[in-house]
Amino acid sequence: xxxxxxxIRRSSGVSASSGPSRRRGAMIVLLAVMIVGFLVAVxxxxxxxxxxxxxxxxxxxxxxxxxxxxxxxSRTLDVNQAVTRGQQIALENSVAGDPxxxxxxDFEFGRSQTDATGRFIFDNSGSPKxxxxxxxxxxxxxxxxxxxxxxxxIFGVNFFEPQLNATATYVERDVVLVVDxxxxxxxxxxxxxxxxxxxxxxxxxxxxPVQEQVGLASYSSTASIDALLTTDLDQITxxxxxxxxxxxxxxxxxxxxxKAIFDANVTSDFVERTMIVMTxxxxxxxxxxxGIATTLAGENVKIHTITFGADADQARMIDIASxxxxxxxxxxxxxxxxxxxxxxxxxxxxxxxx
Numbered sequence: 001x002x003x004x005x006x007x008i009r010r011s012s013g014v015s016a017s018s019g020p021s022r023r024r025g026a027m028i029v030l031l032a033v034m035i036v037g038f039l040v041a042v043x044x045x046x047x048x049x050x051x052x053x054x055x056x057x058x059x060x061x062x063x064x065x066x067x068x069x070x071x072x073x074s075r076t077l078d079v080n081q082a083v084t085r086g087q088q089i090a091l092e093n094s095v096a097g098d099p100x101x102x103x104x105x106d107f108e109f110g111r112s113q114t115d116a117t118g119r120f121i122f123d124n125s126g127s128p129k130x131x132x133x134x135x136x137x138x139x140x141x142x143x144x145x146x147x148x149x150x151x152x153x154i155f156g157v158n159f160f161e162p163q164l165n166a167t168a169t170y171v172e173r174d175v176v177l178v179v180d181x182x183x184x185x186x187x188x189x190x191x192x193x194x195x196x197x198x199x200x201x202x203x204x205x206x207x208x209p210v211q212e213q214v215g216l217a218s219y220s221s222t223a224s225i226d227a228l229l230t231t232d233l234d235q236i237t238x239x240x241x242x243x244x245x246x247x248x249x250x251x252x253x254x255x256x257x258x259k260a261i262f263d264a265n266v267t268s269d270f271v272e273r274t275m276i277v278m279t280x281x282x283x284x285x286x287x288x289x290x291g292i293a294t295t296l297a298g299e300n301v302k303i304h305t306i307t308f309g310a311d312a313d314q315a316r317m318i319d320i321a322s323x324x325x326x327x328x329x330x331x332x333x334x335x336x337x338x339x340x341x342x343x344x345x346x347x348x349x350x351x352x353x354x
Contacts, residue, residue: 047149047160054096054138054147055162061093061100062136062166063352069107069132070168070350075208082132083107090136100136101143108133112169112353120353122167130169131353137163167354173272174229174265175214175348176258177201177236180279180308182220185245190280190309193334197341198240202233204345212348213271215261216240219254220247221285229265250286251279251316259296273299274348277320278306282313289316293323302326304344308337 069086073079083104090100110133111126122133139161140146146159177198185191205212213229216239226239258275275296283289293303303324305317308331321328329344331337 047151050096050147050149051160051162054160055164057093057095058100058136058138058162058164059166061090061095062134062164063168064093065090065100065102065136066132066134066166066168067347067350067352069134070170071346073109073129073132074170074210074349079109082109086132086134090134095136095138095144096147098144100138102134102136103143106135106137108135112167120167120169122354130171131167133165133167133354135163135165137161139163165354166352168350169353170208170210170349171272171351172210173212173274173348174262175205175212176217176229176261176273176275177214178217178219178254178258178275178277179240179243180220180249180251180254180281181218181243181245181247182249182281183246184249184281184311188309189334191243191245193337194278194308195240196334197337199237200338201341201345202236204342205348206233208346208349210349213265215258215265217254217257217261218243219250219257220245221250222247223250223253223257225257225261228261248285249279249281249283251277251283251289251320252287252292255289255292255296259292259299259301262299262301272351273301274304274326275301275324276304276306276344277317278308279317280308280312282311283316289320290323293320297324304329306331306337306340 065086068089069082072085073082076082086107087102090102093100108124109129110122110124110131111129112120112122112131115121122131138144138147140159146161149158149160179194179198181191185194205214211231213231214233214236215229216227216236218224218226226243227235255275255277262273296303301324303321304326305321306329307314307317310332314330318328329340331340
């Protein structure tokens with residue numbers, strides 16, 4: 001009996017599962033490429049964020065150094081003292097985690113004046129000098145060094161080297177103080193605290209070579225013009241000492257009297273105008289102060305506001321300062337009120353012009 005032999009089929013060498021395996025392998029390679037790309041994108045984003053933050057911090061630090069140097073120059077007329085003060089303030093500001101160190105050569109002194117468009121132009125040969133230009137830099141040749149990037153070596157760039165200029169100018173300024181003389185100012189000796197604080201303001205301005213003109217308006221239920229703009233700042237102290245506190249609180253009427261002081265004075269376009277509005281309470285009679293604040297802002301008057309004591313309406317005064325492009329301050333006691341008026345007096349004569 002013959003046995004039947006079945007033909008032997010040769011294997012093609014490809015198993016049934018080889019197709020799906022090949023696809024899985026391709027997916028793994030693609031996934032690996034995508035992961036690498038994602039990590040590169042993350043690294044790039046981290047360094048970009050670091051660069052933006054460093055530039056912002058450098059701007060703040062350079063501006064602060066320039067303003068401090070200009071304020072010191074206006075007060076002392078000493079270039080060396082101005083440089084030293086600017087360097088001190090720069091060291092108090094961090095850029096990318098390190099203090100900003102400035103060379104004396106990073107400070108340049110000159111004069112800034114407005115051109116036909118109102119833009120300030122810095123001239124390092126101009127006289128008399130009223131401006132300080134500061135070069136803030138985090139470069140490899142600077143004292144602070146360059147900013148190290150986290151993943152820069154991936155892209156072949158290990159450092160970021162930002163540098164910025166800031167010019168601060170001390171300028172002539174007309175200032176009107178608007179003070180609260182409502183009945184609540186008799187509580188806790190607050191009106192006497194205000195008299196002392198205004199005197200500190202006057203003495204601080206008198207210590208700088210910049211010649212400001214200052215006026216005084218006060219308010220309660222009604223408002224009054226107590227001193228027109230004058231360079232004889234002792235007149236402001238005398239007028240304050242002649243005021244008494246009583247009545248309600250009409251902040252808007254006080255601001256209108258302050259505006260009348262500005263309107264009565266003819267000044268050059270170079271003179272900046274600032275109103276400082278102080279209250280210890282809540283506006284409770286007369287028009288809403290935001291309206292007159294808007295009018296003043298439209299006439300390029302900067303408005304700073306001060307609230308004094310726990311019962312003062314901080315929210316409203318913050319809003320007024322915001323409308324007027326100024327700053328709001330709050331004092332809980334007489335010592336803080338004096339410090340605020342002193343701080344405002346010191347910063348009135350300087351501004352960032354570049």
